[in-house]
Amino acid sequence: MKKTINLKFTLILLLIGFMIAVQYNSIENPKQRDTRDIWAIRQELAEEKKLHSELLSEIRELDRTMSSYRTLSDFSTGQALRDTVDKLHQKAGTTDIEGPGIIIDILPSAESIAYGIPITSISSDLLTRFVNDVNRFKGIDMEIDGKRYNVLSSIRVINGSTSVNGLNVSTPPFKIKIISQTLADSEKLYNYLLASSIHDDFYLDNLILDIKPPEKGVIIRAWPEKLENLYLNELPKGE
The missing domain is CATH 1.10.287 (Helix Hairpins)
Structure with missing residues (x-):
């Protein structure tokens, strides 16, 4: 009788352990199908x-x-x-550069002018999306409203206005300059922006992108801040 009780108790523990193991495995390794298409x-x-x-x-x-x-x-x-x-x-971006590139005018839309809709500063989200879209192309240099944009730059909202490098971006109209490594790269960027859906996002904010054809001699200003060396020290001569 005692052996029978022990056997039943052992089987119950084995069943409980098996159920716990199955549940743990399902939690740790859920079956998820990749629903993306081949493209x-x-x-x-x-x-x-x-x-x-x-x-x-x-x-x-x-x-x-x-x-x-x-x-x-x-x-x-x-x-x-x-x-x-x-x-x-x-x-x-600490030096002025000149090279092949494009100039983009950010302008109020014709409808906003006709209906007297007040134009405010470009939103930080829209400007960030534009920068991310352009950065699909490697080896470019950019200037936004006279402010050099590089890996050290930031786009923020300060006192209700969009700023680049801590400086307020002008209320449209203003210019964005982009320099590429070659004129052919500028042509590719130009054609990409002409067909980009980013135009719709600007239009929803009562703005338009007026993209000029590529030029050979676009000039971009240097980063205004002086870069400080925090970790490297120059050794005295002779050492």
Whole structure:
């Protein structure tokens, strides 16, 4: 009799343990189907391959820089370092640049002018979306209403007005300048923006984008703030 009770008790514990294990497994590993179609998957794969290609290009460029340092004399190495610093300053946006690009006028829509609708500062969300849309194209430099935009920049709302780098963006009309690495890249960006749905978002805010054809000599101002070195110190000569 005692053995029978122990056997039943053991079976009940085994059943409870099995049910707990099944429930835990279903929570930890839920069955989710990937409902994306083949084109969405292909697009994501293409974006990953593009990112991989860009990383490989950066690695190759760094390898070439290191190789040039090893083969140069002391004087030439110093010049190479200065050239590298100049390139970094250009990437950081601390120097004026001139190159092929496009100029975009942000204007009030014709309907808002006709009906006397007051135009306020462009919203930070809309400006951020525009910047993110343009940043699909790599190797570009941008100026928003005379304010250099780079990786250090920020778009915020200060006292109810949209600002870039802490400076208020003018109430439209104002200009956005974008410089690309080549004139062909500017053509691609120009055609992309002409067909972009971003126009609808601007129109809903009573604004329009007037995109000028690419030019060879667009000038963008430098980042106004001085970059501070917080961690590196120059060694005394001879050390």
